[in-house]
Amino acid sequence: MTPITEVEGRRLTLSNLEKVIHPATGTTKGEILHYYATAADAILPHVRDRAVSFLRYPDGPDGQLFFTKNPPPGAPSWVRTASVPRSEDKNARQVVVDDLPSLVWAANLVVEFHVPQWRADAPAVADRMVFDLDPGSPATIAECCTVALWLRERLAADGLHAYAKTSGAKGMHILVPLEPTPSSKVSEYAKRLAVEGEAALPRLILHRMARSLRPGKVFVDHSQNAAAKTTAAPYTLRARTEPTVSTPLTWDEVEEGARAGTAADLVFRLGDIPPRLERHGDLLSPLTDPDQAGPLP
The missing domain is CATH 3.90.920.10 (DNA primase, PRIM domain)
Structure with a gap:
């Protein structure tokens, strides 16, 4: 029945x-x-x-x-x-x-x-920006944490606030609340920062997707800001062997992950989320607060 x-x-x-x-x-x-x-x-x-x-x-x-x-x-x-x-x-x-x-x-x-990074009543006008940090083995989420910290500092220099979450797979997402901006402009800016990151940390960051370049580095995927692209939503379960969740992180956790190196353990499953919400609330709530949105430089 x-x-x-x-x-x-x-x-x-x-x-x-x-x-x-x-x-x-x-x-x-x-x-x-x-x-x-x-x-x-x-x-x-x-x-x-x-x-x-x-x-x-x-x-x-x-x-x-x-x-x-x-x-x-x-x-x-x-x-x-x-x-x-x-x-x-x-x-x-x-x-x-x-x-x-x-x-x-x-x-x-x-x-x-x-x-997508836009709302249904304003297609291709983004109210947030995303960077998908994808580690190429033997790099792990620990290297993603180091890249995330660089991105946070670089975005702050332009007056933008960054927030982190696990992808629920092997990497991380960095999200930024924006004043409504054409997706094409956000894409250009995000790519520019990824290129800057590769110049600043050439042994760690890649802005190109080429598989041959990936081992041991973190691909900063800026392409998900294109209007036609989508990103795994906060708190979604992922189709993985275990029921992992795309989980918001504190910046203290990101810093600890970078320090811990390969021992970084930033994998959260569905049973971990209720106690995290009780402890932290929604760490990504600024993304839905228009007062927290910054202008794209």
């Missing part, structure tokens, strides 16, 4: 709650839904009013994974969609996760949540 539950007045059909999604930890779909429901107050501000893309992994990280921007078949009529540009002459509709029922409905599909 498929359970039906009511969430804030919306009836939802939930399926396969006992199904193990992350075999390494025995994490079930029901536990994933519980995580999203309990962390919703932190998650929703970062996805609300944004066109969401989904990486679906209904049979776990070792099963079929597929990325979709289109509303999934069978989406309830009350799940909001927005018209967003897909190309110069074509618009399409995408899901917007505005509330708890929509979040639980999407989580029931077993997805990673990915969002």
Whole structure:
């Protein structure tokens, strides 16, 4: 029997709650839904009013994974969609996760949540900037921490405030709240900083994606600021062997990670998030506060 539950007045059909999604930890779909429901107050501000893309992994990280921007078949009529540009002459509709029922409905599909740097009512006008720090083995998240600290200082020199989170995979994301700015301008600035970083720390930072250059360095991926690109949302679970979460960090944790070197342990799973929220609140709340947004130089 498929359970039906009511969430804030919306009836939802939930399926396969006992199904193990992350075999390494025995994490079930029901536990994933519980995580999203309990962390919703932190998650929703970062996805609300944004066109969401989904990486679906209904049979776990070792099963079929597929990325979709289109509303999934069978989406309830009350799940909001927005018209967003897909190309110069074509618009399409995408899901917007505005509330708890929509979040639980999407989580029931077993997805990673990915969002652009702009809001659905202002496509290609970014209100935040992102740098995706991707370490090439044998570099680890420790090297990402060192790069993150350089970026924080460089951004501060331009009057911008930076915030850090784990990617939930092997790297980190640095996020910056911005006054609304065309995505093309943000992309240009982000690339310029990545190039500066490579010049300042040539043994550590790369601004180019070439695989042959990657070993032992951190690729500062500035490309996710392009209007068509998306980034894993704060607090989303990732389709990894264990139920890791893209988790906001304190700068003290980043500094400690840089000092710890290869021993840096900045991996957080779904069970770690409620106590972190109780201790820190949402460390990324400034991203959703217009008063914290700075002008792009």
